[in-house]
Amino acid sequence: MKPARFDYARPATLAEALALLAQPDAAVLAGGQSLMPMMNLRVARPALLVDINRLPLGEITLAGGTLRIGALARHAEVLASPLVALAAPLLPQALAQVAHAAIRNRGTLGGSLSLADPAAELPACMLALDATLVVASAARGERRIPAGAFFLGLYSTALASDELLLAAELPAAAPGWRFAFLEVARRHGDFAMAGVALALGPNAARLALCGVEAGQRRQPAAEAALAAGDPAAAIAALASTDAMDSPELSAAHRRHLAQVLLRRALAHLEAADAAA
Amino acid sequence: MTHIGQPLPRAATARLVAGRGSYLDDVSARGEVHAAFLRSPYPHAGFRITGTEAARALPGVVAVLTEADLAAVCQPWQTKTGSAPGMVSPPQRALAKDEACYQGEPIAMVLALSRAVAEDAAELVEVEWQELPAITNLAAALEADAPPAHQGLTSNLAWSTELKGGDIEAAFAAAALVVEDRLTFTRSTGVTLEPRGVLAQYNPASQALEVRISHQMPHQLQRHLADLLGVPLGRVRVICPDVGGGFGLKMHVYPDEIATCAAARLLGRPVRFVADRAEALLSDIHAREHIVEARMAVDAEGRILGFDVQDVQGLGAYSIFPRSSTTEGVSALRSLGAPYRFSAYRGRLRSVLQNKVPTGQYRSVGHPVGIAVAERLVDLAAAARGEDPLEFRRRNLVAQAEMPWVNPLGARMAELSHQQCLAKLEALLDLPTLRTEIAAMRAAGRCIGLGFASIVEFTATGPEGYGRAGVLVAAxxxxxxxxxxxxxxxxxxxxxxxxxxxxxxxxxxxxxxxxxxxxxxxxxxxxxxxxxxxxxxxxxxxxxxxxxxxxxxxxxxxxxxxxxxxxxxxxxxxxxxxxxxxxxxxxxxxxxxxxxxxxxxxxxxxxxxxxxxxxxxxxxxRREQDTALTTNGFQASLVEIDAETGIITPLRHWAVGDCGRLLNPLLVEGQVRGGVVQGIGEALFEACRYDETGQFLSGTLADYLLPMAGEMPDITVAHVETPYSGSVLGAKGAGEAGTAGAPAAILNAVNDALAPHGASVSELPVTPGVVLRALGRLA
Amino acid sequence: MLPPDEPTAAIACTVNGQAIRTQVPLRRSLVDWLRHDVGLTGSHVGCEHGVCGACHVRVDGLVVRGCLMLAVQADGAAIETIEGAADALTLALQQAFFEKAALQCGFCTPGMILQAAELLAANPAPSRAEVREALSGNYCRCTGYQPIVDAVMAVGAALHAK
The missing domain is CATH 3.30.365.10 (Aldehyde oxidase/xanthine dehydrogenase, molybdopterin binding domain)
Structure with missing residues (x-):
């Protein structure tokens, strides 16, 4: 299928882009790796495509203990970035499992976070890494949203329709913290049937799941158990997640996988510790 | 002979690696218009097209056509075959009339200056739909209260038959052991990477139709186009350029392709239709939807006495034209147990209409079903006897001295080399070492299984097949x-x-x-x-x-x-x-x-x-003897199951086959490996799913999972060469045996892995959910 | 041909080194434009939803899904298709695919070769598993993948030997 008609604009400045996004039925075109398939299937029919690929939003910087990844950073760039490997080692673990090389050449961090696909890896990583998302609109200027308040549900975020995600800011990995991203997928590069993003620190933990609940969020009960040094309780806590139910993948199936993956993630970190 | 048998690279591929192929959509005709179809969104519905003005008014639209428009130039068709006497399959049209009987059935077509505009206009065609009760579930289709797949039918049973030979009651009465299982096979489909497509031109002055089409058999289509469109055969030219995969999918008469040719005839200008992937998955033939209940009788010495089989086969809304979808059911029954010696057989086939796209001949027609059933029963029998599965097979394989062998179904098998293939397979596997390795992996807590399949494939059908059935298929x-x-x-x-x-x-x-x-x-x-x-x-x-x-x-x-x-x-x-x-x-x-x-x-x-x-x-x-040429082989599969996630990973695969004289081993091995992977796809990934209301759920390649490079194993291939004695060259068919045996080998390997856990599966594809349920980890 | 009201935009880019300035319909994908308007039919359309990899082309040196980029986005870019890819890796891969029968119908082959060339440029000595992983976004329905892996490994080994 071919897309339904749309208008197209390619702003050269952020201000221009934000002005365009204030128009009705405008959609941001970044990497296009999710939007274009939906448009080709005519599931998405924006009136106006705002192509932000010319905006200078792809930078990756590390300063003052904060890793800032621009929304237009391509998956392949984030995956290969030494700064990211240093300050957010969870991300390369996850990105190696995101889609395929050609998709990673085009797909962007901002696109993945803005779409909030429940099965996507990067939202879970942002939650587990305690990211802050920087967004802007013409009407209200810039605001900063903690990841926990950004992801609201199935394909739903705190981004207003006139807002653009500019960057993700992540506190650089603190000493003593360890990270694991594990997922189960039918085939290499497929969206996760279930995945866990885990940051484990001294008496603290941050845990998020993908592919399990419709809206990605931290798992406070499991985190508390992990912080208290009770992994069994943490795994048990995942039995009460509000998992999605679909014909091919039941809620019970997703919860089961989440539990298996958390146990494996913990074992993985333990083995890494033992090796170190 | 110096070149026959040499592994020469294919000359034609020099173009293809350079991107200089010429596939259907690589060539355009001046003045062409693009077709898009409005397809039924419902599995079963009455409809009335109430308005086409808005669609016609869209700039760039050339025509909007319905069944009434095409009726002037295009006849309906109906599948009839002497192989399935009395079969019920209603007439089919290029565009449906009043009633749509499967989701995706075309009901109107738009011709426009671009495909995008044609799609825009198709959305503007006004239709009054009256949803009708739909039957998609195969198990439910024969129940007394099942809604009919077509209005006016009193039953969804399109055809039934019984194939039998020998004394089945006596065989089971004499049995020391009876094993049985019920296996379900979910529909899969061919997914040629190049979707179906056609570019049709009609010259009203010369009254000649020229059709470029991605198709497997230009002459068959030429005949049907001549008949359906009323153009003398000699004035129909069908050209099949480079074809981006066939697998049986591109050999049927498809309504959208016929409609495209009819539209070209009506308009007198070139019309192009290229299926997009979503409509391909929805409208290409599907295949292999079966529920098989089978029993096998074995005597005290471990010899197979007979098979008793009931197969319910899903046809979809029509039996496919011209070959008839029932062929697959008959082929499944015929291939079941064909490598083995037995004296009694009863196979009952019921072919059932449903509100789904028709099923049709797809690579290795029916064989993967019949072989999976028989090989599952053979493994069950070996296990029940506490015997090595290869020993059980070895005892029961028809020996060379017994050939030509005519089994109780009347299937004639000649010049097969079961014993040599088995010996070669055992040597390739280095079985004692492999068994030791498997034991060690299991001792380390890994869930590993080794499975086998013995195969007879009926290939290279001669004139007896379709010819005697009155079907216009040249052999x-x-x-x-x-x-x-x-x-x-x-x-x-x-x-x-x-x-x-x-x-x-x-x-x-x-x-x-x-x-x-x-x-x-x-x-x-x-x-x-x-x-x-x-x-x-x-x-x-x-x-x-x-x-x-x-x-x-x-x-x-x-x-x-x-x-x-x-x-x-x-x-x-x-x-x-x-x-x-x-x-x-x-x-x-x-x-x-x-x-x-x-x-x-x-x-x-x-x-x-x-x-x-x-x-x-x-x-x-023209081959004067042997309805089909039988080929034989063995496959083995080594799989690992992650018992916690249910993910199955094929680790290794072996295929030994005898397809007679090898004209070019490089090509034959390509056929075998590609066929095996198609079979692995069928065993582990591929499924056409429908929800309970009959809505198709596998409409994109993100939903219909094909095997990809990352999950597929390396495949060791070896040959035994027993030339067919009835021809000069002695070649037999090689294109389908890989697909025929792989699902059975995988199914048996999975069950071998699950057996120590007290679990088993009887369903293809074996998805992670199927595994976890079998292991009791999921309800 | 286009209806009179189809929205278009002007683009200027290079395709296989040739400078082009033209109008493109806004909703035409890069691969459709290359195939139907430029006449480079070597990249193919297998799904239009970014799954199969048959549409691969290089944009500014990177392999991308041609069905998920709009032609209008090619403005200012350097586009390369299989027909114009004359780098040594691509040529060696084409020869190896030919010799090892790493294709049957050939529909996936151009996309597959471009992806393999990108892999070998970054990792000249990949393992079989790495080749399989790198090609996991390219469907082949004919070969079962093994001869494709063989061909890529052979080119990798030849590179290594140099």
Whole structure:
């Protein structure tokens, strides 16, 4: 299928882009790796495509203990970035499992976070890494949203329709913290049937799941158990997640996988510790 | 013979690796318009098209057509076959009339200056829908209160039959052991990477229709287009350019393709239709939807006594035209247990109409189903007897001395090499070592399984098959050769090329038959205007049937060449030979083929009186015996199951096969490996799913999972060569055996892995959910 | 041909080194434009939803899904298709695919070769598993993948030997 008609604009400045996004039925075109398939299937029919690929939003910087990844950073760039490997080692673990090389050449961090696909890896990583998302609109200027308040549900975020995600800011990995991203997928590069993003620190933990609940969020009960040094309780806590139910993948199936993956993630970190 | 049997690369692929192929959508016609179809969103609905004005008014729209428009130029068709007497399959039209019987059935078409605009306009066609009760679930379709798939039908049973031989009651009464299982097979589909497509042009002045189409058999389609559109056969030209995969999918009569040709006839301008992937998954034939309940009787010595089988097969809304979807059910029953000696068989087939797209012949038609069922029963019997599964098989395989073997179904098998294939497989596997490795992996907590499958595949169907059933499918082929003045040989074959490499194999045959280098043989196929009528590509027939035609043509041309050369050289033809493009005698080369052809073509005065060399010859081949050529083989699969996630990883796969003489082992191995992976896909990934209301759920390649490089194992391939004694070359079919046996080998491997956990599965594809439920980890 | 009201935009880019300035319909994908308007039919359309990889082309040196980029986005870019890819890796891969029968119908082959070339440029000595992983976004329905892996490994080994 071919897309339904749309208008197209390619702003050269952020201000221009934000002005365009204030128009009705405008959609941001970044990497296009999710939007274009939906448009080709005519599931998405924006009136106006705002192509932000010319905006200078792809930078990756590390300063003052904060890793800032621009929304237009391509998956392949984030995956290969030494700064990211240093300050957010969870991300390369996850990105190696995101889609395929050609998709990673085009797909962007901002696109993945803005779409909030429940099965996507990067939202879970942002939650587990305690990211802050920087967004802007013409009407209200810039605001900063903690990841926990950004992801609201199935394909739903705190981004207003006139807002653009500019960057993700992540506190650089603190000493003593360890990270694991594990997922189960039918085939290499497929969206996760279930995945866990885990940051484990001294008496603290941050845990998020993908592919399990419709809206990605931290798992406070499991985190508390992990912080208290009770992994069994943490795994048990995942039995009460509000998992999605679909014909091919039941809620019970997703919860089961989440539990298996958390146990494996913990074992993985333990083995890494033992090796170190 | 110097080139037959050599692993030569396929000449034609030099174009394809360079991106210089010519597939259907690579060529356009001036003034063409693009078609898009409005398809039923419902599995079953009455409808009335109430308005096409808005669609017509859209700038760029050329026409909006409905059934009423096409009826003027296009007849309906109905599937009838002597192989399934009394079958109920309602007439089918290029565009549905009043009632849509499957989701995706085309009900209107829009022609516009671009595909995008045609799609825009299709959304504007106004339709009043009356949803009707739909039946999609196979198990429920025969229940008394099931809604009929077509209004007015009293039952969804399209056809039933019973194949039997021997005394089945006595066999089961005498059995020391009876094993049984119920296996379910979810629909899968071919997914050629190039979707179906057609570019049709009608010249009203010459009343001639020219159709370029991605299709496996140009001549079959030519005949149907002539019949349906009322154009004399000789004025219908069908051209199949490079075809991006066939697998049986591109050999049926599809409503959208016929509608495109009809529209071209109505409009008098070129019309292009290329299916997008979503509509391909929705409208291409599906295949292999079966529920099979089967029992096998075994005596106290572990000998198979008989099979008792009930197969319910989903047809979809129509039995596919022209071959009939029932063929798959019959083939499943025929292939079930075919490698083994047994004395009684009863197979009951019920073929059922449903509100789904029709099923049809797809690579290895029916065999994967029948073989999976039989091989599962064989493993169950071996396990019940506490016996090695290969020992059980070895005892029951039909021995060479017993052949030709006619089993109780009347299936005749000859020149099979079960024992040699088994021995070769055991050697390849290094079974004692492999068993030790498996034991060690299991001891380390890994869930590992090894599975086997023994295969008989019925290939290269002869004229007895469809011919006797009254279905217009050619089982004969012809090759025409011309010696060009350059010394090159142009060949035109009614066999067609769909990527399997048949034309390379035929070039090697011509090369040896005539005495020229293979690269001097320029193969042409896939065009009704340039090739004689013949069967095209189906049933793994290229080498066995096309090869014989090529050989015969090559020998005829050689005789002509020798006679002409003898006349020029004033010697006896018997003293001459043709080697590497040169005519030689005992003293060495005397002239080249180019010199001879130049003389004949441009300097005919040099020839003696009465000598009329025929440098263009044709050879037609019809096999006079053996309805099909049986081939045999073994496969083995080693899999690992992650018992916590249910993910199955094929680790290794082995395939040993006997397809008679190998024309080109590189091509045969390509067929085997590709076929095996298609079979693994069927076993582990591929499924056409529907929800409870009959809505299709597998409409994109993100939903319909194909096997990809990351998950597939390396496949070890070996051959046993038992040439078919009834032909010159002795080749049999090679294109489908990989697909035939892989699902069974995988299913058995999975069950071997699960057995220590007290679990088993009887469902394809074996998804992670199926595994976890079998292990009791999921409810 | 286009209806009179189809929205278009002007673009200027290079395709296989040739500078082009033209109008493109806004909703035409890069691969459709290359195939139907530029006449480079070597990259194919297998799904239009970014799954199969048959549409691969290089944009500014990176392999991308041609069905998920709009032609209008090619403005200012350097586009390369299989027909124009004349780098040594691509040529060696084409020869190896030919020799090892790493294709049957050939529909996936151009996309597959471009992806393999990108892999070998970054990792000249990949393992079989790495080749399989790198090609996991390219469907082949004919070969079962093994001869493709063989061909890529052979080119990798030849590179290594140099």
């Amino acid at each position: 004969v082929d012809t090759v025409v050769l011309s010696l060009e003045p350059s010394g090159e040989v142009t060949a035109r074959a009614s066999i067609s090329e769909i990527g399997q490499g048949t034309t390379q194999g035929l070039a090697q045959v011509v090369s040896d038959a005539l005495g020229v280098a293979p690269d001097q043989v320029l193969m042409g196929s896939g065009d009704t205007a340039t090739t004689p009528h013949g069967g095209g590509a189906w049933a793994s027939r290229g080498a066995a049937i096309g090869g014989e035609a090529a050989w015969g043509a090559g020998r005829k041309l050689r005789a002509e060449v020798l006679a002409a050369a003898a006349a020029l050289l004033q010697c006896a033809p018997e003293t001459l030979d043709v080697r590497d493009g040169r005519i030689t005698d005992a003293s060495g080369p005397r002239m080249t083929l180019a010199e001879l052809a130049e003389t004949v073509t441009f300097r005919g005065y040099e020839l003696p009186a009465g000598v009329q060399p025929q440098l263009t010859v044709a050879h037609h081949y």
